[in-house]
Amino acid sequence: MSKITMNLENLGLGNLSGMDIYAKQDRYLSKQSSGSDDDFDNKVAFKEKDFLLDKTIQCPVCGKKFKTKIVNPDIIKYDEPDEDLRPRYKGVDPLKYDAIVCTNCGYAALSMFFNSITSTYSKVIRDSISANFVNTFKDEDTYSYEDAVLRHKLVLLNAVMKRAKDSEKAYTCLKISWLLREQALTVSRSDMGVGTKLYELKKEEIEFMAKAYEGFVNACNSEVFPICGMDKPTCMFMMAQMARMIGKRKESIKLVNDLLKHRSINEKIKSKALDLKKSLEE
Ligand SMILES: [Zn+2]
Known part of the structure; x- marks a missing residue:
């Protein structure tokens, strides 16, 4: 299986980066836990942080409460999506804020799946991720795309460890791909040659999209719709x-x-x- 770029070394999780996302065998469990609108357009004063709220959440893995940023659903407005249905909103990109990360223990998941974890796999997360996790996330007013990609990669690692459905892992890969697409717009477009930042980001976008595609093919053959709300x-x-x-x-x-x-x-x-x-x- 082809490896994808995870870059989780700074979080203390580099040794878990070369994983097979859709592996069928339960190797992580057996190894780790044996037994165990127009008006809107005219409002120029809105900045990204104005769309955000702090929400207190209790972590299902370590039990501690922590604050996470969410987009205020009452003030966001839809915009035209990309051709692959990547959602777009005016003034803010909620995709950046969909990964919820417990900075105490390293458990992370997309918001819709955050509480979808059993006690057995909570222990797997504690043994495999929390034991090594080093929190390098800063409490900023807004997240950069680089930060959002890292948060979503941590989500993907957690999804693999908690034996999430292929659809959940595929959807996470798709969101990483969409975030990389946007991150690529933030770097210089003057040099697009092999090895440049832009080249690497576009390459990574396609790698994650390929992984997403693979997972959705699996999910279509084994899961019941709706999947991931679709x-x-x-x-x-x-x-x-x-x-x-x-x-x-x-x-x-x-x-x-x-x-x-x-x-x-x-x-x-x-x-x-x-x-x-x-x-x-x-
Ligand atoms: Zn936690």
Whole structure:
């Protein structure tokens, strides 16, 4: 299996970075725990931190309470998503704040999955992650993309350790890919050659998207929809876009054709799927 770039050394977790995300055997458990709008556009005064709230959460792994940043759902406004349905909002990118990290023990998860952990796997997290975790996260007013990517990579490591469903791991990989896409916009575009920061970020974006695609293929074959809050047609459309972006054109075409025959497809996804089909045939 191809390794992906995790860069978790500064958190004390470098030795766990070369993992197989979708490994079927329960090697971590057996090894670690034997037995155990327009108006809105005109409001120029909004800064990113104005969209954020501090929320106190209790960690299901170590039991301690900690504060995390969340985006105030009452004031954010939708914008047009990217072609692969990466969500966009005006004035803030909530994706950066979707990884909840307990800086006491190193347990981390996407907000929708934060409490999805059993006592058995809490122990696995304590033994494998908390025992080595070094908190280097700073309590800043806002997160940089670099920081958000690191937080999401810690989420991915935790998801592997707690034997999360493939859909949860795939969705985490997709979010990392989306964050890397945005981080790439923050670096100089004057030099795009091999080895430059921009090159590495774009390469990493595709690596994580490929991992996301692999996991969603597994999930489609073994899990019941909705998965990660998505119905099957929406997921199939995203997979078709992912396949196209990672160079799997034939798989993308097959997914779009299957999607267009799906009886539950809504008009919005159908229209996007027809556009994608057209672009794939050009
Ligand atoms: Zn904790």
